[in-house]
Amino acid sequence: MLKRQHGSPSHVFGSSISLHPRRSQNDPLPVDPVGKHLATLFPNGWDWIFASAPTPGDPIDWETVKKFPLSPVELWSLHQDPECLIGIRPSAQTRWLVLDIDKDSRYHPASDPQWLPQIRHALEDIGICRSLLCQSSHSSGLHLYLPLPETVSSFWLSNCIKLNLEAIGIKFYGGQCELYPNPKRYVPKGKGFSLFAAFRLPMQPGSGFHPLDADLNPLPWSLEHWLDAFELCADGQDMGRLHHAISDAQQNFKVRKSGHASSLATWQERIHEEKTQGWTGPGQTNEKLKILACEARVFMGMDSEDQIAEYVCQTAQNTPGFYEHCRHQHEIDRRSHEVAIWAMRYYWPTGTAPCREAKYHDKQVAPADFGYHQSKREAAQTRIKKAVLELKRVDKFPPGITARAQAISKLAHCSQKTLYRRSNKELWHPHHLVEETPQKSPEPIQEGEITQQGSNNHYLVNQRKLELLILKDLLQLYINVGFVITTMKIQATVTLALKGQRVAKVALTDSEVPDQGGGLGGKF
Secondary structure, eight states: OOEEETTEEEOSSOTTOOOOSSOOTTOOOOSSHHHHHHHHHSOOOTTEEEEEOOOTTSOOOOEEEOSSOOOHHHHHHHHTOTTEEEEEOOOSEEEEEEEEEOTTOTTSTTTOTTHHHHHHHHHHHTTOOOOEEEEOSTTOOEEEEEEEEEEEEHHHHHHHHHHHHHTTTOOOBTTTEEEESOOOOOOOTTSOOOOOOOEEOSSOTTSOOEEBOTTSOBOOOOHHHHHHHHHHHHHTOOHHHHHHHHHHHHHHHHHHHHOOHHHHHHHHHHHHHHHHHOOOSSSOHHHHHHHHHHIIIIISOOOOHHHHHHHHHHHHHTSTTHHHHOSOGGGHHHHHHHHHHHHHHHOOOTTSOOSOOOOTTOOOOOOOOOSHHHHHHHHHHHHHHHHHHHHHHTTOOOSSHHHHHHHHHHHHTOOHHHHTSHHHHTTTOTTTOOOOOOOOOOOOOOTTOOOOOOOOOHHHHHHHHHHHHHHHHHHHHHHHHHHHHHHHHHHHHHHHHHHHHHHHHHHHHHHHHHHHHHHHHHHO
């Protein structure tokens, strides 16, 4: 059993224990099934971290324990002790990854509520369809757990997640957003080892850690409930797609590190195989379009978003299975442009210098978002608005919150989770509903008629209206200026004409005087 003196850990064994970077996998597990489950999920015990429980609001004074590993039994005992906090370092294989978003981060919902849904959508594209959102501590930071049903390489998983989230504009550095396991420094086999960053264990009593619902409200779960939710999320992941994404990350990482021709040839060969195979079922559009964009950017050297988008759009439509399985045929132009933007950030042409110089701790301004998920949100809001208007029109708008949500959800073809988002509550919820000026009622709609709409870029429409107003004002100004200039010309012409008449009259008078004088002189 571990003894603590003055808030610090000390080992009961002698100092003759040999130091080794790996703990024995045969250490006895806790008798308690919950403790056994926890110790199995977080197995690595070397270079663990320890701190006395601080007063809420005070900084935590962590120290790294290097003299001995943390055994599963000790892990469980310390985890249940409210007087201390502990943390571990991920091992080489992991069943989870954690995104750590600080309270003051630009990605925290308190700063921008759009980032968290974007992160989850991006993770879903690579097979991580379920996640577990938690408050990390009393500081109100967030830990987004990504549970997996099987172990994968910690190093390659972290690199895969990092590269795919960077593609939507996430920048990883301390105080904003971090990964555990983190993309640690790569050390070739036989050259030693580097350590993953340590992080605190979840659900420690009194630590401020709480599972959260969709509205960021704490859930009254026990550790057992949290572990059950972890396994439920893990069962919902698409591991086939995730393994494919990890393989892409490995290939991308190796090519960037070495630039070896054989690696590039293998990469290009894989892309050719994917193109030849084409669509084999639904849910493959994101992956296929990314592969085509990668080919255009890396191997065809395209350096323009429009050029890449055109290639992706045309090639996708000529790829086998597109018309049978692709469910985004109606928006293929827009999706192609979005993936072209992604490829311009994510890749560079082969044979050229790398254009993505961002390192793990660099602070950079995130590029603009793709806009795809924004258009989906706008389409959902449009359907909700139409459903509300239709229910009011037929006088079937329920006064109760639950009944109203069910009626709108059925007619608008959206989940109640979507309805209860903060940005959508004001469209229907009686406590948030904003009364609008009565407008002309739309045409009656039948159940099932409301479908997904394309992206309506209201900003461009408003910008066009502004341009027309400016052109109108400029035209009026031109007319006014032209009128003034014309008036001035007429006035100048009249003035010159009058002056000419006077000059001509004077000249005529002057010319008559010598003639008279000459005549008189002749008489004399």
